Amino acid sequence: MTTTAHLTPLNDTHDPTLTSWLASAQAPGCDFPIQNLPHGVFRRKGKSEAWRGGVAIGDQVLDMAAASGAGVFSGPAARAAQAAGGASLNALMALGAPAWRALRQALSEVLRTGSPHEAALRGCLVAQDDCEFTLPARIGDYTDFYTSIYHATNVGKLFRPDNPLMPNYKWVPIGYHGRASTVVVSGQDFRRPQGQTLPPGASEPRFGPCQRLDYELELGIWMGSGNAMGEPIALADAEHHVFGLTLLNDWSARDIQAWEYQPLGPFLSKNFATTVSPWIVTLEALAPYRLPYQRPAGDPAPLPYLEDAVNRAQGSLDIQLEVQLTTPQMQARGDAPAVLARTSYRHAYWTLAQLVAHHTVGGCAMQPGDLLGTGTLSGPTATEAGALLELTVGGKQPVALPGGETRTFLQDGDTVGLAAWCERPGAARIGFGPCTGTILAALS
Ligand code: CA
Numbered sequence: 443m444t445t446t447a448h449l450t451p452l453n454d455t456h457d458p459t460l461t462s463w464l465a466s467a468q469a470p471g472c473d474f475p476i477q478n479l480p481h482g483v484f485r486r487k488g489k490s491e492a493w494r495g496g497v498a499i500g501d502q503v504l505d506m507a508a509a510s511g512a513g514v515f516s517g518p519a520a521r522a523a524q525a526a527g528g529a530s531l532n533a534l535m536a537l538g539a540p541a542w543r544a545l546r547q548a549l550s551e552v553l554r555t556g557s558p559h560e561a562a563l564r565g566c567l568v569a570q571d572d573c574e575f576t577l578p579a580r581i582g583d584y585t586d587f588y589t590s591i592y593h594a595t596n597v598g599k600l601f602r603p604d605n606p607l608m609p610n611y612k613w614v615p616i617g618y619h620g621r622a623s624t625v626v627v628s629g630q631d632f633r634r635p636q637g638q639t640l641p642p643g644a645s646e647p648r649f650g651p652c653q654r655l656d657y658e659l660e661l662g663i664w665m666g667s668g669n670a671m672g673e674p675i676a677l678a679d680a681e682h683h684v685f686g687l688t689l690l691n692d693w694s695a696r697d698i699q700a701w702e703y704q705p706l707g708p709f710l711s712k713n714f715a716t717t718v719s720p721w722i723v724t725l726e727a728l729a730p731y732r733l734p735y736q737r738p739a740g741d742p743a744p745l746p747y748l749e750d751a752v753n754r755a756q757g758s759l760d761i762q763l764e765v766q767l768t769t770p771q772m773q774a775r776g777d778a779p780a781v782l783a784r785t786s787y788r789h790a791y792w793t794l795a796q797l798v799a800h801h802t803v804g805g806c807a808m809q810p811g812d813l814l815g816t817g818t819l820s821g822p823t824a825t826e827a828g829a830l831l832e833l834t835v836g837g838k839q840p841v842a843l844p845g846g847e848t849r850t851f852l853q854d855g856d857t858v859g860l861a862a863w864c865e866r867p868g869a870a871r872i873g874f875g876p877c878t879g880t881i882l883a884a885l886s
Contacts, residue, residue, distance in 0.1 A: 449681060449756055450543070450726040455479075455550040458870045462553045463560045464567070466500030473863065473873025474498040479549050480686070480721035480875070481506075481531055484573040493529045493576050498721055498875065499553055501570050508566040509552075514559040519548035531579045531685075531722070535666040535810035539682045542666070546726055575629070575720035578688075579664065579811035581622040584716070585801065586660075586692055586815035588616040591791040593820040596832040612741055615748075615792045615800045617817075620692075621713035625813065628719050628877045632693075634854060634884040635714040639697040647701055651884035654696035654837060655852040659765050659828030659860055661787060662690035662718050663794050663814040671807040677750055680795035681725055683808065687761070687794075689719035689860045689877035690815050696831055696851065718813070719860070719877035730869035732756040735793050747803055748796045757793035762786055762863050763819055765828065769847055770855035779859055780843050783828060785821035787862075854883045 454460070455477065461468055462476040474480065480498050485491040496503035507527030509515075515523040522545035525534035534542070552559040588594055591611065598606030610616070626632065634655055638647040666685035669675045675683055692712065699711030735757035743749060763786060766779035792800075797814055818828040827833045830851055833841055840848035852858065857880040863873040 449732070449752060450539075450729045452729055453547070455546055455726070456730050456869065458868060460550070461555045462499060463555050463557060464500045464502060464553065466502065467553075469500065471871070472500060473875050474500055475870050475872060476550060476553055477870035478723060478727050478872035479546055480723045480727065481526060481534070481578060482575055482720040482722065483530060483578045484568070484575050484720070486568060486572050487574045495526045495528055495531055495534070496568070497526070497549060498570065502567040503570055503573055504549075504553070504563065505566045505568055509563060512559075512562045512566060514552050514562055515548050518544040523548070530577075530811070532811040535579060535664065535685045536668075538667040542685065542724060543726060546724060575627050577625065577627050577718070578720065578722055581625055581811055581813045582809045584620040584622040584625055584813045584815070585617050586620045586712070586817060587792070587797055588817040589790045589792045589797065590818055590820045590828065592789060592822055592826070593818040593828060593832065596820060596827065600831070600836040612791075613745065615797050617797070617801070618707045620716070620815070622813070624713055625716045625718060626879075628717055628879070630717070631880040631882050632715040633882045635695050635698065635710070636884050637695060637698040637710050638701055640701045652695040652698055653851070655881060656694045656696050656830045657765065657852065657858045658692035658694055658818040659763055659783065659785070660690040660692050660818060661761065661816045661862070662688040663797065663816065664688060664722050665798075665808050665812040665814070666810055668809040668812070669802055669807055672805040674802040674805065675798055675808070677748060677753060677795055677799040680798035683798060684725050684794060685810075686722040686724040687728065687874075688722050689862050689874050691717040691858060691860055691877060691879060692815055692818070693717065693879070694829070715879065716815070717877060717879040719875050721875040723872065723874055727872060728759055728761070728864065731760045731864040731866060733758040733760050733788050737791075744796065748799060753793055753795055757795055758788050758790065759794075760786055760788045760864065760866065762865070763828070764861040766859040766861065767843065767849070768857040768859070769843065769849075769853070771845060771847060772843070773857070775845065777844060779857075782833060782841060783826055785819060785826035785828065787816070787819055789821045789826075790816060790819065852881050854881050856881050
């Protein structure tokens with residue numbers, strides 16, 4: 443057995459020299475070259491069409507319902523292609539990793555330069571600019587983790603300067619059960635939440651609009667095939683159960699959170715909106731960007747159910763992450779978004795395989811379409827902070843924006859965008875597409 447036995451191997455679909463007959467797939471900086479092939483659910487804007495699954499390629503969406511009917515797929519890939527054209531991707535997720543791999547291989551072949559199927563598939567393309575998107579799957583359950591030790595330390599310092607990191611942090615992947623009903627897709631705006639807060643120095647709470655509205659830069663992990671209740675997913679099998687990754691913004695009401703979070707953790711401060719990007723980048727597409735999983739010298743080794751050689755050798759992913767902000771003034775001037783932070787998923791303290799293994803170790807059942815958030819992904823330096831709470835040191839140091847504006851927390855009309863991409867020598871650059879949301883005024 444090699445040390446990569448339970449991870450997706452590299453194959454010809456990752457070849458950086460591979461090109462598509464669709465020229466826009468080769469455009470510099472394009473998120474969706476033929477090496478990516480992420481899945482989503484779409485329809486043409488302004489039409490009362492049915493939602494159906496699609497695959498992003500260049501500036502187009504390959505309509506998988508249409509492509510599946512075009513007769514270009516055969517064998518296991520044909521069954522997977524049909525599931526990939528459904529109104530939600532749960533059926534595709536349930537098929538499992540061998541089916542996802544067969545479909546990726548087939549998609550790569552039919553979209554390649556020189557494919558005999560170009561003519562049949564050109565009629566199955568819809569321009570991304572003409573599309574609207576919905577959640578790619580019905581989410582049964584949503585869990586949010588806390589896997590950045592830098593985020594946990596930065597936030598902990600604000601509340602407990604002498605003891606920022608809780609003693610369980612290096613042993614347990616910390617998480618809480620979130621709310622699936624208010625997970626929305628990129629582009630869907632939402633109202634500033636109202637709730638109870640305790641103003642500084644006050645002895646009783648007030649009720650009103652959140653004054654400290656924040657974003658959280660996260661990745662979402664979409665579960666594929668599930669497990670039966672009482673039968674944990676072992677670390678070595680964990681990645682076979684993960685369909686892919688998406689961007690995730692876990693919007694947070696910090697003043698509501700500060701008042702409500704003890705002793706059971708965040709509640710209404712987190713359940714008013716969570717935004718995901720429309721495209722799910724498969725784990726197989728991410729295979730070229732793996733890194734060893736490392737812990738700082740002196741930190742405890744994970745307990746045996748969270749530790750093995752493969753996870754150590756390749757359990758981390760080098761995914762570049764960015765937060766962008768556009769204020770109403772910037773939008774009016776036509777300014778480009780301001781980049782607030784940049785970091786990488788490589789800094790996470792726990793790997794995604796460890797999150798899945800830990801989540802199920804007590805017997806919890808996962809289902810296709812369950813969503814796990816990584817938790818805010820902050821890196822080791824101050825400019826790599828994945829939330830305003832950290833960037834502004836609890837609201838004490840405003841962030842300066844182009845044009846002279848500043849922010850401590852988000853204001854009405856502000857648009858937050860997240861971006862993610864992978865690049866390294868010898869591999870294609872692939873991206874995750876947009877993940878944006880705009881803050882609307884609170885209910886009056
Ligand atoms: Ca979070």
